[in-house]
Amino acid sequence: MEIDMTNITSPELLQKEVEKMNSFGVRLTGTKAQRNFIKYLKSRIHDMGIETFSDPSRFMRWEETNKKLVIKDLDEEFEVPISSAFPYSGRTPAEGITAQMTLVKEKHVGYLNATDKIAVVEVDELDFLPSEIAFNERERSIPEGLKLPSHYSGPVATAFVNFPFLKIAKLAGAKGVICIWKGINDDCIEGQYLPFILDYQGIPAVWVNSKNGQKVIEEAEKGAFATLTLEGIIDEYAKTESFWCVLDGEEEGESVIINTHTDGTNCIEENGPIAMLAMIKYLKDKPLKRTHIFVFVTGHFRLPNFKNIDGGGVQATSKWLTAHRSHWDGKEGHLKAVAGLSVEHLGCKMWKTDENGEYRQTGDVETEIVYTGNKMMDDIYFKSLEDRKKVYTLTLRGHNLLHFGEGQPLFNCGIPEIALVTAPDCLCVISDNNEMDKFDAELMYEQTVSFIKMDLMIDSLTAQEIGPCDGYSAIATKKMVEDSTAKIKEVASEVASKVKDILPF
Structure with a gap:
């Protein structure tokens, strides 16, 4: 599948966009830096002639x-x-x-x-x-x-x-x-x-x-x-907001949700909004079959205030899903979300502690951990990687009620998803250089193009062809149980001994 990104974006433009994001400062939830980044993102979308919608929130910061x-x-x-x-x-x-x-x-x-x-x-x-x-x-x-x-x-x-x-x-x-x-x-x-x-x-x-x-x-x-x-x-009444925009499809009744979050610590966490701007720019003039909803949530770094079990779990997107069921739950008069894409942590180089104890770059690409909601979504993901020059990836299924990243609420709501959640050790680091030495704009570009390919393939399929979400697996190997049980017994024994030494009875 050929994707013409002329006048859409490039590695050089993505590099500049990420540097622009960094210029706002550390974008923790509810900070002035995050609010200014959100303002910038919305202005970029408005410049494309697309309306945005907002959910303002207040919380203790x-x-x-x-x-x-x-x-x-x-x-x-x-x-x-x-x-x-x-x-x-x-x-x-x-x-x-x-x-x-x-x-x-x-x-x-x-x-x-x-x-x-x-x-x-x-x-x-x-x-x-x-x-x-x-x-x-x-x-x-x-x-x-x-x-x-x-x-x-x-x-x-x-x-x-x-x-x-x-x-x-x-x-x-x-x-x-x-x-x-x-x-x-x-x-x-x-x-x-x-x-x-x-x-x-x-x-x-x-x-x-x-x-x-x-x-x-x-x-x-x-x-x-x-x-x-x-x-x-x-600040007992700090301000923040989630926002979204909509690209209408030619057919009624179904939707695709593309999500990320706007709060973060450095150039990787979270650059997903930058990739989504490029996706919107590319897709806005294409004949889409389904309604596309691009969701930029807040609260990933303040989950105690921005999660709702009714919307699918412990990630910030769950609050948005709870408030906007008409976009995804398929009940009477509502759109039915047949798939989702979660765009997080792009362009990560691999940095690890080597055998000599030095923390340094040890590979060109950090492992691209990707959740796929079912076999078809897994096939779509790997098909999107064709012609990639930089790729180092494996796919996962939600397991033992665990699913990391903002794709989790989609998965919990039964929406088959493809969710990139690369997990470098620098993910939550606040530093003077915004961890730019660990960022690769060319890799981010390739990943952005892959997300566009995924979306186009999803939109070409029927809901039946996409299929239902697999749901969580629950597998425990014998060795896993033995190792974990031994460690739990060891810790319990140590705690019991300590309690006996301290308590007067």
């Missing part, structure tokens, strides 16, 4: 403005670099909070020893969770035989699964928490905005890398004091 950690012992006073603030943790006064540090050797239970102290807790890299728990590969890839790592790991996975329960620390009377990354390269975790899935915790917390964290641990074991400063703002 937290933002860190200053962070500092100073340790004081008998001999010296010194500052320890902070890798990042723990999002939506808490705040301190301008002078910070000063208290004795205590090493929490068993997070959660160990907070019982942290009353009126600053808790120091190590967060081990997630390395015991078999990938089979979260992912079901469809046994198809380019190159052939490409597989996910055997165990689910990395900064995002670690922060989402192994994060310290700050609310327990607060209930125990701790004044603050210092989280120490353990087992992850120091350069890799610098500036990580993680985890972003929690509501406001009410206790200040920061992340420190492994090297600097070792000094913090040593001082905590000596009972040294520290001053932790985490200043921030809380």
Whole structure:
């Protein structure tokens, strides 16, 4: 399938568009930077002669403005670099909070020893969770035989699964928490905005890398004091919005939903809106069979406020789906969405920690993880890759009620989807260069063209040919169960031992 992108976009134009996006600043949910990016996107769509529609929202927004950690012992006073603030943790006064540090050797239970102290807790890299728990590969890839790592790991996975329960620390009377990354390269975790899935915790917390964290641990074991400063703002009525536009089809009754989100941390998270502008520009003058709805949601980085189980789950698109059933649920007088495309995280180079412990580029293309809603959608995806020069991909089926990215609400609502959710370690990093050294505009261009091909193939098929959504699989291998059970027993034994030592009965 030939796609003429003349006067639509090019690698050079996409590079400029991404740089324009970066110029607004870090686009966390409800920030001025995000609002300006949304304004820009809408103006670009209006310039194409297309109307946009908006869902404004207000929510409580937290933002860190200053962070500092100073340790004081008998001999010296010194500052320890902070890798990042723990999002939506808490705040301190301008002078910070000063208290004795205590090493929490068993997070959660160990907070019982942290009353009126600053808790120091190590967060081990997630390395015991078999990938089979979260992912079901469809046994198809380019190159052939490409597989996910055997165990689910990395900064995002670690922060989402192994994060310290700050609310327990607060209930125990701790004044603050210092989280120490353990087992992850120091350069890799610098500036990580993680985890972003929690509501406001009410206790200040920061992340420190492994090297600097070792000094913090040593001082905590000596009972040294520290001053932790985490200043921030809380806007109880922060403004943000989701918006969408519609390309009418020649036939009535059916729709295709193309979605992404507008909040993000860097040039990769989230550049999906830039690709969708090119898709709209290409498709707007084509004779489309179905109504096409392009949805730009907000709230991906504030999921506690922007999710609705009625709209298909825990991702931000679920709120939009709940509010706009007439675009997709197929009930009387409503459109029936026969397919969806989720456009996220394009143009990712592969950066990993190598065998020498150096965090560097290790491949041209980060693994393109793609969920496909059924066999036909899987076929369409691989057909769209023909003539690609840069491709390194495999496909997944939603598994064990897990489906990452903004394609999940579509899948949960029974809409067969193709959802790109590449997951580089830098995905949630806030940095001065916006992670542009990890971005490839040519790859983003090829992926954008692939999405256009997918859409045209979908639009050429009947709903019956596309077929229904597969639904979640639930497969557990014997080894997976044995490994997970052994780890759970080990952790339970350690916790039980700690409780016995602490409790007075």
